[in-house]
Amino acid sequence: YSLYSGQTVVLILNPRDINYILDTWRRYSPNVFPGVNTIFNTLANQPDFKEIDFSDFKLAVSGGMPTLQATADLWQQLTGNIICEVYGLSETGPLATFNPNGQTTFSGKVGIPVPLTDVVIIDQHGNPLPYGQPGEVAIRGPQVMQGYWQKPEETAQVMTRDQLFRSGDIGIMDERGFIELIDRKKDMIVVSGFNVYPREIEEVVAQYHKVLEVATIGVKDEKSGEVPKIFIVSKDPSLTEEEILSYTKAHLTAYKCPKYIEFVQELPKSNIGKILRRHLKEQQ
CATH class of the missing domain: 3.40.50.12820 (Rossmann fold)
Known part of the structure; x- marks a missing residue:
């Protein structure tokens, strides 16, 4: 365009x-x-x-x-x-949603479906969920792929019976049709049976004035199954683990607070700058 x-x-x-x-x-x-x-x-x-x-x-x-x-x-x-968020994947051509012009404040949402495109929030069985309830973002439209080339089994895993593409992203749709992304489904951390999304922790930690970048992963724990671990690139070398622990305890529910904190010089990123959580997991 x-x-x-x-x-x-x-x-x-x-x-x-x-x-x-x-x-x-x-x-x-x-x-x-x-x-x-x-x-x-x-x-x-x-x-x-x-x-x-x-x-x-x-x-x-x-x-x-x-x-x-x-x-x-x-x-x-x-x-x-403001920063205007859009959303899509390679499999969706790539655009699936956008925020209309005219916004004066950052919404934290990725907008509404582009023309001729259906976006549905579904449960694990592929059934539509009501407004305000988190589930997997599923997409159908003329720009959505028909399947992975010569990989019918992989295709079957991501396409529902209604030919909706399972994005692997967890999101919520409000009554106006605007979608808020929560996190990647595969990155969700299960702490003693409770779902914890890395982004929620990152949103809080990123607000701290000494933090430049932050990433969250789940690590194994004998008592809880998994616990959050965060990696921080600091703006200020005086930043301590105790500061972050105190700050997160004041802003997060106890089971969402990081159990481990590691300070790093930089976070692993893709060629376009996306933080690669899977690389952090592989290093554990």
Whole structure:
């Protein structure tokens, strides 16, 4: 669409090169900037970013992973623009939902289905769930794949009897049709029978003023089955484990509080900047 409408498109080949992004921003003064939460967060925490002229900037589009409230708040404070979340997967062409124009505050939702597309929240048996109840996000539309190439068994695992594609994401739909993503189904942590979603912990920890980035995984525990472990990239070297434990205890239910905390220099990320929780799990 950008090329079709005559816009100049600048491709950032290495989104980890923040200095290059800053130089490119100064050169082109973009109207629209797409990215993922980690890119927005890293840019917003760069001292030089605060000096950029954002008078031409109109829209930030976020996808690939949920945008944290702390990131959205800081981004709006610096640029004067909200982050607009969209949602989709490679199997959905890739767009499935979007937030309509005109929003003045960050909603924390990925919007409503794109035209000709059905999005349904389903239970483990493929049955639709009522508004406000969490379940798996399932998608049907002309842009959704027919199946994985020459992999009928894998295809059968992700397609329901109604030809809805199981996304593997847990979400909630409100009565207006807006969808909020909770987390990836496979990343859910089960603590003594209670479901704990990593994003909920990350939302809280990311609000702490000394935290730059955070990721959460579940690790085995003899008593509880699993317990949360968080990995933190700090802004301030004075940050301690005791600070985080005290902060999370004040903002989270006891069983959701991290049992283990590890400080790291950086978190494993994909080529586009998505945090790779599975890599953290593999290292345990």
